[in-house]
Amino acid sequence: MSALIEFQGVTKRFGDVTALADVDLTIAAGEVFGIIGYSGAGKSTLVRLINALEPVTSGRVLVDGVDLTALGERELRSVRAGIGMIFQQFNLFRSRTVFGNVAYPLKVAGWDKARRRERVAELLKFVGITDKAWHYPDQLSGGQKQRVGIARALATNPKILLADESTSALDPETTGEVLRLLKRVNTELGVTIVVITHEMEVVREIADRVAVLDSGRVIEQGSVFDVFSAPKTGTAKRFVGSVVRDTPGGADLERIRSRHGGRLVSARIHDAGRLGAVLSDAVGKHNVRFEIVYGGITALSGRSFGGLTLELLGADDDVDALIDDLRTTTEIEEIPA
Ligand SMILES: Nc1ncnc2c1ncn2[C@@H]1O[C@H](COP(=O)(O)OP(=O)(O)OP(=O)(O)O)[C@@H](O)[C@H]1O
Incomplete structure (x- = not known):
């Protein structure tokens, strides 16, 4: 796995505001890397440092x-010529x-x-909008516009594609189509993609690895499976909780409590969990x-995980x-009454 993008101890300040603090990050050639964070976490700043639109305060x-x-x-x-960007x-x-x-x-x-004509035809075919070549952007749907954005970003054969909230303006179905197209850009063209998002669903759909950014710091990074199945920080748990609903909370828990008077426990399932067999034995x-x-x-x-x-x-x-018996083989937690 060779590193294509590397942040080494990067800090970026704007006056008194520290947008990024001591960030270490390695993005390998050929992967789809997700960077997730809430508004103001420093995502756009990170992108602007990758394509050198801003200088770092310290680090490399x-x-x-x-x-x-x-x-x-x-x-x-x-360097910028080798980096495509969609917005x-x-x-x-x-x-x-x-x-x-x-x-x-x-x-x-x-x-x-002549070469332009040939290249554009090839790109429009790849993104599936050949029939719209002579339309203007105002005549296109959001999904079609983003396809044009992707074709334009790929025109000069960049090695890297930066996708900054590229599906945030789209409805869920169109989001899915655009993400599938991005995945093809990665697998068929070998382009390394950095996906900046505040939506965990986007990370789940296409990323191989993910970094969670919080107040300018990378608080968690790893394979999407590891971060999803065992988030360590509160922020990562909230992001994962937005797409993975395997433990009840809020209204769900109230509803369960109103119907079930017994003690409640939540058990984690990892990979091919043997929970069923363990339970019936116990x-x-x-x-x-x-x-x-x-x-x-x-x-x-x-792989699979859940609760x-x-x-x-x-x-x-x-x-x-x-419960003691189950604890010897299973991660289990009692939900307080
Ligand atoms: N040019 C700038 N001048 C001053 N402060 C800035 C500048 N750019 C970003 N910041 C500050 O740096 C912090 C990180 O901003 P950034 O835009 O990178 O976050 P973000 O995660 O992309 O948020 P959003 O999703 O809202 O764009 C914020 O506090 C922001 O106000």
Whole structure:
């Protein structure tokens, strides 16, 4: 796994505001890397440092082994040429057709007319909007506009694509289509993609690895499976909780409580969890009955994880003994009454 983008102890301040604090991050060539954080966490600042639109306050940013902090403006322009970018609001030229928008970076890069035409046709085909070549952005849906944005960003064959909240303005169905297209950009064209988002669903859909940014710091990073199945920090738990509903909270918990008077425990399931077998063995030994009252199993990256909430019915001593028994093999927590 060779590093394509590396942050080494990067701090970025704007006056008194520390937008990024001592960030270490390694993004490998060929992966889809998610950066998730709430508003103001420092995501856009991080993107602006990758394409060298801002200088760092301290630390180093390396792209393809080249230390950006040591480069002059002329060399930075050539680094930027290898990085494509797509935006939440698409940033298309309203006065140019789809063809004109996608051809624009090629024109700037000095491609002649015949090659431009050929390249644009190829790109429009790849993103699936060949029939819209002579339409203007105002005549397109949000999803179509983002396809144009993607085609334009890929025009000059960048190695890296930065996607800054690229699906935040789209409805869920269109979001899914655009994310599938981005995945194809990654797998078929080999482009490394950095996805900046505040939506965990986006990370789950396409990212291989993820970093959680909070107040300018990377508070968690790892494979999407590891972060989803065992978030360590409160912020990561909240993000994961927004898409994975395997333990009840709020109104769900109230509803369960109103219907079930017994003691409630939540059990974690990892991979091919043997919870079913463990439960039936344990229940056989103790004079306790159980009912499954809540749960969910999430499949991710070919693996599974989740949680089940059980109501345990029996004398307190028996329930205690059962819980102790389960604890020897299973991560289990009693939900306080
Ligand atoms: N040019 C700037 N001048 C002053 N402060 C800035 C500047 N750019 C960003 N900041 C501050 O740095 C912090 C991080 O901002 P940033 O835009 O990177 O966060 P974000 O995670 O992208 O948030 P959002 O999703 O709202 O854009 C914020 O406190 C912001 O106000």
